[in-house]
Each structure stands twice: as C-alpha cells, then as structure tokens.
Amino acid sequence: MDQLNYHHLRYFREVAHDGTLTRTAERLNLSQSAxxxxxxxxxGRLGLPLFERKGxxxxxxxxxxxALDHADRIFGTGQELLQTLNRSADHTPPLRIGALSTLSRNFQLQFLRPVLGQSDLDIVLKSGSNNRLLTALSALAFDVVLSTETPPSAAGSDFIAHRLAEQTVSLHGTPARMGHATLRDLLANEPVIVPTESSIRTGFNSLTARLDVKPxxxxxxxxxxxxxxxxREGAGLALAPSVVLADEIANGTLRTAPFDLGIVENFYAVTTPRTFPHPMLATLLADQST
Incomplete structure (x- = not known):
C-alpha cells in the first residue's frame, strides 16, 4: 500500500464525525465535490469503501x-503535541523512570508515593545498569533515573544528581542469628548476604579488613x-539499609544488629536539563526533600 495521505485522512475524519458532506463542506469552506x-x-489508497449512504x-x-478510530488517535496525538509544547495540555504524559537494578523496591515506592493513585498519570518504570540508564536518560527516554551512584564527571556531562536521602547500612537477620556480643563475632559466625551495589560492597570490604575477619x-x-x-528465609544476614527490609523489621520477622558498620548509602534522582520537563518531576523532587 502506498504511503497514506493525511490530508485525505483528516477530511474523512471531519465528514465521519459530522455525518454529512454538506455540513462538513460548509464548516471547512470547501465544495462538496472537492x-x-x-x-x-x-x-482508493485503502482499497475498501469507508461510507455507505442511507438516505x-x-x-x-x-x-x-x-479508520476513524485510528484517525482520532493520530490527530489527537498531534493536538497533544501542540498542547505540550504550548504548556497548555489538560493531560499528563507518562512519567518514565529508570531505576538501578540493585535499588530497593521499598525506596522506589517511597519516591513514587506522592503521585501514586493519580488517575491521569501513567508510570513507566524500568531497571538496569547505571551506564545503560544514564545513556537512555541522555537520549530523553527517561524523565529521571533513581540510583545510588552519582553520574560520572566526564567532560560535557550535563547530568544533575539530586541527593534524596542518606541511609545507614546495617546487618539484618532472624532473631536466632543475633546472639553475638561483638560485630567481629557476628561476621565470623554468621553467613552474610551481600549486594553488589558498589558503595555498600566497598564499605563492607573495608570493614572486614579493619576487623581482620573473613566473612x-x-x-x-x-x-x-x-x-x-x-x-526473610533465614539464609543469612542481609547487608542493606533498613528501608529494604522495613516491613520485616516492623513485624519482628527480622532484627537489626546493634552495631555501627560505618557504611552509608546515598540515594539520588538523576536528571538532565530539559526545556519541557515532566510536569510532575518538580513535585516529586520537592516532596523527597521535605
């Protein structure tokens, strides 16, 4: 099929909504024959009739x-584009978020909570590696990237890292694993579940070297x-911020070991300068800082 002529499609749409050639011709100041x-x-392009005459x-x-269903969506999208660029849209575009694959689901939920339940807002959330997410952010495929890592300070980089929170990293496990008098004894005798997230892993390696213990x-x-x-299954002690296991800690399934590990994890919302940022982004970032 040859490429569709959208002028033809537009005129078809107008007639379809009006129901008569006469009314549409008068409204558009065209002749009925045209x-x-x-x-x-x-x-002729479609190879099939679009109307049948009844009286x-x-x-x-x-x-x-x-054809009308498609035409309405095509021209509706065009109108939305104009409204978005004129900042007069009465709808909210999808909020596209990238999240580091190791990032706590509880933290992601906490970030999104101010806009959850809004009937006119669709949220698209995808996870991946930091490099892949930042590449997509540069290409404007995301409105924001949630990460525990700051963007690389390469020449020409225009990323903006909004620091949302700093959380202490602790060891969490079932109550049966907590009967140790010192942190060294705890690490020497209990298995540990370690995330690959870089700042946590680096801090943990430094801690075990300082204590001279091989966990x-x-x-x-x-x-x-x-x-x-x-x-939660009792496989070992989880090395993580409390937000990761907030529900289990609250109901007593897990406990936090009473030792200061000296490890913190920072949470960032990374953005890029945009002429037309998502309308909900400023609200989300403001809510995280209160």
Missing part, C-alpha cells in the same frame, strides 16, 4: 469505523529484592 474527491482518494446520511462501514558470603546478589527474600 470533499468527495478527498474521500474517494483515501478509499441523506453517510454511515461508516466496518472499515470506516476502524562467609553465602550470596552475592545484584537485586535488593532478592537480598530481602533471602534474609
């Missing part, structure tokens, strides 16, 4: 109904949700 020619040209009315055929790392995990599940 309008008929436009519609016949579109029917003075033009009634859509099945193909006509399908039994039972699991090296790149997903905080799995860290949480393994700890």
């Amino acid at each position: 309008l008929s020619t436009q519609i016949r040209s579109l029917e 003075r009315q033009l009634v859509l055929t099945e193909v006509g109904r399908i 039994h790392i039972v699991a090296d995990v790149d997903d905080m949700a799995m860290v949480r599940l393994l700890a």
